[in-house]
Amino acid sequence: MWRYAMKQKKLLFFNFISVFGFISVELGLPTLLALMIDKGITQNDTNYVKNMGLLMLGVVVFGVALNILLGYFTSRITTNMIENIRDDLFETVQEFSHNEYEQIGVSSLITRVTNDAYQIMLFMQNILRIGFTAPMMFIVSLYMVVRTSPSLGWYVLGSLPFLLGGVVAIAIYSEPISKMQQKNLDRINGILRENLSGLRVIRAFVNERFEEKRFEEVNDAYATSSKKLFRLMSVAQPAFFFLFNIVMVLIIWSGSVQISTGDLRVGDLIAFIEYIFHALFSFMLFATVFMMYPRAAVSAGRIQDVFDAEPLIKDNPNGITTTATKGELVFDHVTFAYPGPSQTPVIRDISFTASPGETVAFIGSTGSGKSTLIQLIPRFYDVSQGHVLIDGSDVREYQLAALRQKIGYIPQKAVLFTGTIADNLRYGKEDATKEQMLRALDIAQATDFVLSLPNGLDTVVSEGGSNFSGGQKQRLAIARAIIRQPEIFIFDDSFSALDYATDARLRERLRAETTESTTLIVAQRVGTIMDADKIIVLNEGDVVGIGTHKELLKNCAIYYDIAASQLSEEELLK
Incomplete structure (x- = not known):
């Protein structure tokens, strides 16, 4: 939080000046009031009272102006901070691979960019206004208290351990509740996102009540943790005021005794009460900010986790940007397993070549690794073993932008x-x-x-x-x-929603358009890939056949079974 705040040193300087001026005004008024009472009212000096009244009015106006400036600079700093945090978060997320999205969760990322950043803004607004003002005002007020009446000052000093102990206890108790609250908010976002994107399916299966119950459970958990925090804060403030009032009663009682004995003047007691008010009230305000810290720290930690996440797919800033050839693709004994504890390969020892002007198709049963295989080309994932080469160079040797500029990718x-x-x-x-x-x-x-x-x-x-x-x-x-x-077209089952006539017309136009490009097609329909120059048949991560449509019908049983399930006997014999 401070790292981002310190990027705005100029605004922080003016914020500090506004704080210092505001404190001077707030603590100057009791001194002026004491002088007005002791030298003006008690002496029946009307002119002195009038002049001091005008001076106090001027000081009040000046204090209001400084308070407005303090609010302005605080808002500017925190708004700029959160803008920078969100920009940096978005930029960081753009560099994530699929693995980081799966680990952190899309819903959690949205919460961190929105709600967590907002919690930091609220906390920093309080820090820059109260966090700067309260400690300085407390220290100066305490000095003025001791200077005005050392004997009465002991009442204030005696109350501080109780106040400090309460603040620390509340901060320790609130941190785990804040963590649970933010996790529950992640779950709310996740369920809401699923519900809105799957609304038609939910209605089709008449599962609205089930979804309502699922959301209600998570929402209740979030409400429970929020209520615990609110109860904690609602108890803290009255407790502080209770102690504050006890101290004030003791001071007024003791001060009146000293006035009756002539050891203390009325003006000094009034000024003393003002100083006491500022000291204890400042401490209470700072305590409120301190109690907000655990929640802000949880949010800051969650954002820092995003910044600290190490992307598995790293750009090569000094990598290849241009090549002599255009679109030559080679898979050289490629094996791939998704990151995680299992490390079980989903594709094994795959080798093939695709040249410019050539159409290579992939077909196989669901889960055979077709989509996974083609996602290795633009480096959505990196191979576990072997090499994926484009124009003679491993894809990991390219700058990511240059690599992906070569590719036109149409997802499922x-x-x-x-x-x-x-x-x-x-x-x-x-x-x-x-x-x-x-x-x-x-x-x-x-x-x-x-x-x-x-x-x-x-x-x-x-x-x-x-x-x-x-x-x-x-x-x-x-x-x-x-x-x-692009030099390489990747169609990942991109014709599945088209009727056969549109599919046929589109592929015919594509053949004329991609004569100088390499075309890769992942398909479930044999009719979509019958005219491909090369068809690669996958089964449970292994290549079980490579060839043209006619060749595979003769020598690949799995391909024949797929074709027979979709084509008529007449089409099979063509």
């Missing part, structure tokens, strides 16, 4: 972003012209439905593309990759 689940259709297409090529966008849409068989929309390319895409069908989203995702004109 077509992802569209909030904005317009044109914005989504420009995601593939930032400076794409309207003509380039229309050409890409034409190749992807998306022209008809896009131009039939009232706003055409300027049609707004809802969150996640929810206002388009699965097939429309897939075609827009394909167009986004085409507009990039």
